[in-house]
Amino acid sequence: MFRPYKTAPFFDEMLRQDGLPKPHYHKFHQILNQFSQDELKKKHETAQLSFLRQGITFTVYDANQNTERTMPFDFIPVIIPSKDWDEIERGMIQRTEALNLFLEDxxxxxxxxxxxLIPRELVEENPYYYGQQMKGMKxxxxxxxxxxxxxxxxxENGQYLVLEDNLRNPSGMSYVYQNRYVMRQVYPEFFSKHSLITLEHQLSSLHDAILSHKPLGLENGVSPRAVLLTPGIYNSAYYDHVFLAQQMGLELVEGRDLLVKHDKVYMKTIKxxxxxxxxxxxxxxDYLDxxxxHKDSTLGVTNxxxxxxxGNVSILNxxxxxxxxxxxxYAYVPDMIRYYLKEEPIIPNVETYRLREKKQRDWVLERLExxxxxxxxxxxxxxxxxxxxxxxxxxxxxxxxxxEKPYQYIAQPMIKLSRAPSFQNERFYPCHVDLRVFVMRGEETNVLPGGLSRVALKEGSLVVNSSQGGGGKDTWILKSDRGDEQHAQ
Structure with missing residues (x-):
């Protein structure tokens, strides 16, 4: 079934250059070969319908209309051996710690x-810097x-690189859980032969992290009440909000459900x-208050x-x-790690050129193609x-x-992004993938095992975002890859 599939010149998550599966994919490959083409087609259709029935959607905004779509799902998982995951986990903890120290600083x-180390104007002229509101805030x-x-x-060498940091309102955790749910329902055969780190109890860690951010003014002995504040049903990530609130037992509220009285926040209830x-x-x-x-905001809460x-309420993030x-x-994060932690980055950045600097800008302008x-x-x-x-x-x-606006852009080399097999239109073909890793920080730091693997389902495309035609894959972290390695040998 993989005969027309070519791995070169890219790093392939599943297959070696000779077309044989890599050791940690060996069991999966064996099971996959037991399915007929018709069985694969039916399972693929069942998986897509499962997302539709559960209302797992996102909204695409364009010039003419807003379209609600289901997230396209591909059933071949990205499988990560435990040794590789350990390095990713350490790298993510290191990076978020340095970024937090930077924000506090x-x-x-x-x-x-x-x-x-960092130009003052890069911070203070940044549209997302709220020095007036946050300066000296405890x-x-x-x-x-x-x-x-x-x-x-x-x-192309299989080296992990950080492409982007999302520290405001990162979305997609709900899709991690739904991808796993659909995989277990539609393809149970795959799970009987694999020992994976499960997603169970991870949302408990997220809930614990939320509750650990007790406001500084909270009276002793009072248990904190947490809510999830959403812009409402028309937000593109609304499904994400609903899922997380339900799973953690939080009230899902909009700005109109809250009010501030005597510098304390209250939720309106029938009681x-x-x-x-x-x-x-x-x-x-901009829309919080x-x-x-933003004085015209109707989404937030006055005062x-x-x-x-x-110190009467905590706001996360x-x-x-x-x-x-x-x-x-982003280009300065490796410098932050060295400055605050006195360590070298475990997972490096993609090489980045700062176009506000004339020498780098001139070099880039000669090589835009x-x-x-x-x-x-x-x-x-x-x-x-x-x-x-x-x-x-x-x-x-x-x-x-x-x-016109050199400070508004950065440049990076064209990376040969890794690929993985995808099954679409009744055939297998290679698609570029990336991985969003979720880091939960409270009194302890936990990394969700796996995260959201996103796949550029348009053949030849490099863009994995769902708004641009991308889809999702389940991400498996093996508890131990010894068995697969011995089996492959």
Whole structure:
């Protein structure tokens, strides 16, 4: 079934250059070969219907209309041996710790700026920096990052690289669980022969992390009440909000359900007002409080920042985290790790050129057709140039954009992203993949085992985002790969 499949010149997650499965995929490959083409087709259709029936959707916004879609699902998992996962886990804990120390620093003493490692204007002119609102704010656990979503890719040598940090409102954890649920329902044969690290109890760790952020003003002996604040049903990640609230037993609320009275936050209920101590918000900073931020916002809660400042409520993730996951700041994260932790990065960045610096900008402008250009404020694959795949007009358009606003863009080399087999349209073909790893930080730090593997299902595409035609795969972390290695030998 893999005869027309070619691995070269990319690193393939499942297959070696000679077409044989890698040791940790050996059992999976054996079971896969027992299915007929018709059985695979029926299972694939059943999996897609399962997502539809459960209402697992996201919204795509375009110029003409907003379209609700189910997440395309591919049944061939990304399998990661335990040794590789251990390195990823250590790397993610290290990176989020350094990023949190950076956020605590720039909203207080700003040592990293004073020591000349990061230009002051890069922080203070950043649209996501809220120095006026957050300067000197004391927050629970001194922890700004309760939940991080770190995007990883692998290059042609199989080396993991960090592509992007998501420290504001990372989405997608619900899809991790639904991918696993559908796999177990539709393809139970695969699980009987594999020993995997399960996802059970991980949402308990997320819930514990939320409750550990007790407001500094909470009276002794009082159990904190937490809620999940959503913008509402029209938000593209609303399913994510509903799933997490249900699984953790949190009230799902909108801004109109909350009010601030005497600098404390209350939830409106049929029994009257009930005190709220922790808000896991899925609303952007600008819309949280019409008094402190965007005055036209109808999504937030009036005077919420005042209650936050008084230590009567905690807000997760922290306000102003966007300055640390900005694509322009991304280039400095390895320096942050060295500065705050006195360590070398375990998982390196993709090499990045800072276009605000003239020497690097001039070098990039001569090689636009070879590079990837990204808008530091955009996401979801928008306002991005993939030089080797772009037309002359597109390249010239980006040249003008860079010359007009060089601080708005970064450049990176074209990486030969790793691929994995996907089954679509009744056949197997290679698709590029990445991995979003979720890091949960409270009194302890936990990394969700596996995370969300995203796949560029359009043949030849490099864009894995669901809004651009991408889909999802289940991600398996083997408890131990010895058995598979011995079997393969």
């Amino acid at each position: 720039i909203y207080n003493e700003q040592y990293i700026i004073k020591d000349g 927050i629970p656990l001194r922890n700004h990052i309760f939940l991080a979503g770190i995007d990883l890719v692998r290059n 009257g007002l009930e005190r709220v101590h922790i808000i896991y918000r899925r609303i952007d900073d 019409p008094v402190a931020f 919420l920042l005042q209650a936050y400042r008084k 922290g306000i102003g985290n966007g300055v640390a996951d900005d694509k322009a700041m 070879q590079l990837v250009i990204k808008n530091v404020g955009a996401s979801g694959g928008y306002d991005m140039l993939i030089g080797p795949h772009a037309s002359k007009d597109e390249i010239e358009s980006f040249r003008n954009k860079i010359l």
